[in-house]
Amino acid sequence: MIAIYARQSVERENSVSIETQIYYCKAVLKPDEKLKDIKIYKDQGASGSNTERAGFKEMIKDIKNGSVEKVITYKLDRISRSLNDFVGILQVFKENGVEFVSSQEAFDTSSVYGDLILKMLIVFAEFERTSIINRVKDAYSKRSEIGLYMGGKRQYGFSLKDDFINGIQTKTLVPNEKELKQVIYIFNYYSDPNTSLRSLLHSLEINNIKPLNGSLWTASKLSAIIKNPVYVKADFNVYNYYQNKGVKIVNDIKTFNGTYGARIYGKTTHNKALNDWSDMKLVLCQHEGVINPDIWLKCQLKLDKNRKLGRSVSNKSSFVSGKITCALCGSLMTTVKSKKSDGSFRRYFICPQKSHKKICSGCDLTIYADDLENFIDKCIYEKLYQFKTEYKENSYLTKSNLENIKSYLKHIEEQQNKLSDIILMSHVNKELLSALNQKALSLSLEKNKILNTLNQLKTKKQPVLNFTQLCQKWLEADFNQKKAVCQILIYRIIIFKDGTCEIIWNI
Numbered sequence: 001m002i003a004i005y006a007r008q009s010v011e012r013e014n015s016v017s018i019e020t021q022i023y024y025c026k027a028v029l030k031p032d033e034k035l036k037d038i039k040i041y042k043d044q045g046a047s048g049s050n051t052e053r054a055g056f057k058e059m060i061k062d063i064k065n066g067s068v069e070k071v072i073t074y075k076l077d078r079i080s081r082s083l084n085d086f087v088g089i090l091q092v093f094k095e096n097g098v099e100f101v102s103s104q105e106a107f108d109t110s111s112v113y114g115d116l117i118l119k120m121l122i123v124f125a126e127f128e129r130t131s132i133i134n135r136v137k138d139a140y141s142k143r144s145e146i147g148l149y150m151g152g153k154r155q156y157g158f159s160l161k162d163d164f165i166n167g168i169q170t171k172t173l174v175p176n177e178k179e180l181k182q183v184i185y186i187f188n189y190y191s192d193p194n195t196s197l198r199s200l201l202h203s204l205e206i207n208n209i210k211p212l213n214g215s216l217w218t219a220s221k222l223s224a225i226i227k228n229p230v231y232v233k234a235d236f237n238v239y240n241y242y243q244n245k246g247v248k249i250v251n252d253i254k255t256f257n258g259t260y261g262a263r264i265y266g267k268t269t270h271n272k273a274l275n276d277w278s279d280m281k282l283v284l285c286q287h288e289g290v291i292n293p294d295i296w297l298k299c300q301l302k303l304d305k306n307r308k309l310g311r312s313v314s315n316k317s318s319f320v321s322g323k324i325t326c327a328l329c330g331s332l333m334t335t336v337k338s339k340k341s342d343g344s345f346r347r348y349f350i351c352p353q354k355s356h357k358k359i360c361s362g363c364d365l366t367i368y369a370d371d372l373e374n375f376i377d378k379c380i381y382e383k384l385y386q387f388k389t390e391y392k393e394n395s396y397l398t399k400s401n402l403e404n405i406k407s408y409l410k411h412i413e414e415q416q417n418k419l420s421d422i423i424l425m426s427h428v429n430k431e432l433l434s435a436l437n438q439k440a441l442s443l444s445l446e447k448n449k450i451l452n453t454l455n456q457l458k459t460k461k462q463p464v465l466n467f468t469q470l471c472q473k474w475l476e477a478d479f480n481q482k483k484a485v486c487q488i489l490i491y492r493i494i495i496f497k498d499g500t501c502e503i504i505w506n507i
């Protein structure tokens with residue numbers, strides 16, 4: 001039996017819905033697994049900080065009596081947010097021969113590099129994400145900002161009508177029933193998991209459904225229609241969908257009541273290529289939507305998935321493929337082979353907007369793949385090494401020096417007492433008082449620090465990881481392992497005009 005586990009958290013107000021999680025989990029089922037029994041375990045509104053969850057407990061029971069062969073979740077943190085719990089649960093899986101797959105993190109205990117990835121994820125769980133990611137991202141978006149939103153086009157299925165709303169002259173959308181009928185056909189057809197844009201094109205053709213403006217359907221026209229929130233009866237699941245993409249939503253979630261369509265806008269040009277929606281805004285419109293939110297969301301998830309697959313399998317020639325980004329236009333750079341004078345080939349990265357369309361001036365230098373890979377290779381090694389040293393600093397405490405710490409704490413408490421005696425007993429002038437207060441403050445800070453370390457020491461179990469091994473594993477990693485590690489560690493590698501590069505880390 002295959003187990004799918006979904007948990008909607010209480011930690012975050014607008015978290016991914018159970019239904020969406022299950023959809024993603026089913027998407028990673030292998031063909032033969034689709035024929036097997038699938039049991040879905042759900043915990044609605046449960047916290048991931050402990051394992052006291054009804055659905056979860058039921059699953060563990062089934063695992064222990066041997067009826068489960070594989071567990072699939074949307075993300076690792078659905079299982080647990082606590083590292084200790086997580087490692088313990090994985091142990092239970094292992095003891096009972098249960099495979100474990102996360103649909104979003106390229107994590108699969110049955111794959112050859114699952115072990116390496118797991119170790120790394122555990123490392124990551126130990127360190128908080130820092131604000132540095134956002135800082136670098138900001139710098140990047142400023143550098144590559146290249147254009148303005150081109151708006152005002154009529155949306156297929158609607159006519160534009162001049163209107164006054166709250167005294168402001170504007171245009172509203174009026175339904176064009178004949179066109180909308182086609183739009184509904186498109187959504188219904190594509191929401192079926194067994195269809196594709198290509199089969200949709202074919203189906204429109206054999207049913208003689210042509211665009212009413214006299215043009216022809218193309219895959220990009222269809223995907224533009226499917227992506228457009230103007231057609232959906234936007235409800236809170238649609239709100240969540242955009243919220244999870246980082247889109248800023250203008251209206252309150254309460255207004256997403258499944259009636260009105262929505263419009264998405266913003267500086268899209270480079271963000272679309274990066275699949276980064278953080279500059280985008282979503283606003284509810286005045287017109288009523290026509291597509292049921294369930295159907296609309298099914299279509300989005302399918303498009304999103306195809307986009308992701310398209311990118312990851314499109315280029316197997318470099319372990320950093322899919323990460324290298326042109327700073328000028330935001331496009332993902334592709335590898336090209338060139339023949340050297342001795343007849344051998346050399347790979348280099350080039351901006352596709354430069355090579356095909358000549359609309360980007362690209363990088364001034366040739367970015368040879370070997371050079372860049374060597375550089376990234378070194379950076380990743382250093383990153384892993386940094387984890388190792390940071391970890392050492394964090395865990396210098398051992399039981400043998402527990403006594404030392406306790407006596408230091410006592411020493412500080414004595415100093416604090418003395419200090420308050422001085423302040424209370426003697427007539428001191430303002431300057432001295434402020435100096436004494438300073439001292440008192442630094443003592444109490446020091447004390448807090450020690451108390452924290454003591455608490456950590458008491459609660460933290462000794463790590464199961466060997467960090468030296470992690471660095472070593474990187475040195476020995478093969479192409480697929482390197483690619484997988486790259487996927488997790490690196491968000492983007494930005495190549496600037498002068499040939500310099502900047503790595504944006506995920507952690």
Ligand SMILES: [Zn+2]
Pocket residue numbers: 326327328329330331351352353354360361362
């Ligand atoms: Zn470019």
